[in-house]
Structure formats: C-alpha cells, structure tokens
C-alpha cells in the first residue's frame with residue numbers, strides 16, 4: 001500500500017509499505033478513505049518530537065471502512081464506516097477510567113507518532129472498541145475528518161478548560177485550524193465577545209465568517225491595547241492560546257481579566273515566562289491539556305444536527321498520490337491560504 005513515511009528531520013516520502021496486520025486481539029485494520037495533515041505533523045518533520053522515529057507512517061486523523069477486526073473487538077465488524085480518533089484508549093487503565101484518554105498508559109496519542117498512522121491506504125487501530133466511532137452511512141466524510149483531532153482539541157483544551165460562559169468574553173490567539181475550531185465550539189456557550197488575534201488577514205477574515213465578534217491583526221504590536229479597548233479596559237474572561245510560542249502565551253497573560261482563565265492549546269517547544277509579579281493577585285487560572293477526545297460522541301451529534309459546519313475549515317483537496325504537494329500547500333499556509341487539506345486515500 002501507499003504511505004507517507006517520515007525519514008527524519010525535513011525528510012519524508014510517499015512509499016510502498018506492507019498492509020498492516022492485526023497485532024493484538026483488540027486491533028482493527030481500517031481502510032482509510034479520507035485523512036488530513038495536522039500542524040503536529042509539521043512539528044514532527046522539524047524533528048521536534050523524538051517519540052516519532054524515522055520510518056514511521058504519519059497521520060492521526062481520518063475516516064474509513066473497517067477492513068478486518070481482531071478476535072477481541074466487539075463493537076465493530078468489517079464494512080463499518082468509522083471515524084478514527086487521534087487518541088487511542090484502552091478504556092481500562094487508571095487514566096482511561098478517569099476519562100483522561102490522552103494519558104492512557106498503553107495508548108494516548110500514539111497514531112502517526114509511536115505507531116504507524118493514517119496517511120496511508122490502511123491503518124492498524126489499537127483498542128478499536130474504544131478508539132473508533134461509528135458514523136452514519138450518509139455522513140459527510142470530509143466534515144467528520146475534522147472530528148479526529150482539531151474539533152475535540154479546540155473544544156476540550158480551549159473552550160471547556162477555558163470555562164467559556166454565556167455572556168463572557170473570549171480572546172483566541174491564533175486563527176489557524178485549531179484556533180478556528182475553538183472559535184466554532186466556543187459558540188456552543190454563547191459568549192458575548194469572541195476576539196480573534198492573528199498575524200494573517202486571510203485567517204482573520206475566515207474568523208469573521210466563523211462568528212468572531214472582533215478580529216485583531218497583532219503585527220503592529222498593539223493587540224493588548226485593542227483588546228482592552230474592546231473590553232472596557234478589563235481584559236477577557238477566557239484567553240485561549242492556540243499557537244504554541246512564548247509571545248502568544250505571554251500575550252494571553254496580559255489579556256486575561258481578573259478572575260479569568262488562560263487555556264493553553266499550543267504545542268510549546270521552548271520555555272515561556274510566567275509573569276507572577278503581575279498575575280499573583282488576579283485570581284486567574286492557567287490550564288494545560290492534551291486532547292482526550294472524550295467529546296467526540298457529542299461533537300458527532302452536533303455536526304449531524306448541522307449546528308456547526310466543520311467543513312468550512314477545508315480549503316484544499318488532494319489524492320494520496322499528491323500528498324507531497326498537500327504537505328507543501330499546508331506548510332506554506334500564509335501563501336496558499338490553506339487551513340485543512342483533505343487527502344483522499
């Protein structure tokens with residue numbers, strides 16, 4: 001089968017690989033129909049994630065059809081149409097029992113990381129019963145690919161951890177796919193203000209279409225002043241960090257109002273200054289989280305009822321044969337205006 005293989009920092013190739021086989025009774029092999037590329041895949045390609053070793057098939061998002069199942073799989077059978085969660089959960093360990101699937105002692109985020117992933121014709125899914133989700137036959141596959149990772153991530157790490165409330169004010173720093181997913185799902189709670197902050201006018205324009213009440217291009221260094229002006233000098237109740245660099249986290253530290261929450265989503269590669277000299281008295285909360293994908297069943301229902309349309313995040317479409325071009329397009333988002341790219345396997 002064809003698969004996108006990581007070969008070490010800045011190296012990848014579309015190669016022929018053997019079709020995966022059942023390795024444990026709880027495994028399923030899924031024939032991938034649609035997958036995508038995540039910002040995290042670009043981090044891997046930069047060499048930022050040592051857990052992902054050369055030779056690995058990348059990708060942790062997708063939908064497909066169950067091809068074969070191990071003897072221990074009870075909930076799925078060949079032919080079932082499924083959504084693949086980016087998080088594999090055994091369902092039994094201490095963390096899984098606490099619904100912290102991301103910290104599953106034998107699972108978590110392993111797909112396209114420590115085991116082969118979804119950017120291929122077939123993928124082996126461990127703990128299939130608790131890591132796959134059945135989808136109705138008439139579902140829009142492309143929309144559901146957004147539910148493997150980015151929607152649960154934006155919702156759980158940004159909106160839930162950020163305690164977005166009716167009538168509250170929210171600032172989201174970073175209008176990439178994850179920031180936009182947080183924007184879409186923040187609206188479940190009807191906050192009064194959702195201010196999107198980014199350097200890219202195209203992404204801010206998208207944010208406006210997705211329901212942002214104000215957008216700020218922060219390239220002039222005046223984002224803080226502008227947010228204070230929009231919030232009667234208070235700052236925001238929820239500041240969501242959706243980039244993963246020191247400057248954007250430190251901006252959140254300045255944007256948050258007394259009593260507010262900074263919800264980090266970004267993958268940080270370097271240390272960030274924590275300004276306790278200004279924050280110690282402000283009753284704030286700082287949260288971090290790796291997505292647990294516990295909200296996936298809820299999000300499937302929301303998408304089915306057309307309350308949100310995650311398909312709006314898709315800007316480009318490719319065949320698996322063109323996945324090298326898809327990476328080029330996704331990695332050069334400022335130029336190509338790419339958000340999420342769909343790859344048809």
Ligand SMILES: [Zn+2]
Pocket residue numbers: 038039040041060086149150
């Ligand atoms: Zn991802």
Ligand SMILES: [Zn+2]
Pocket residue numbers: 089090091092093094095096103104105106107
């Ligand atoms: Zn577990």
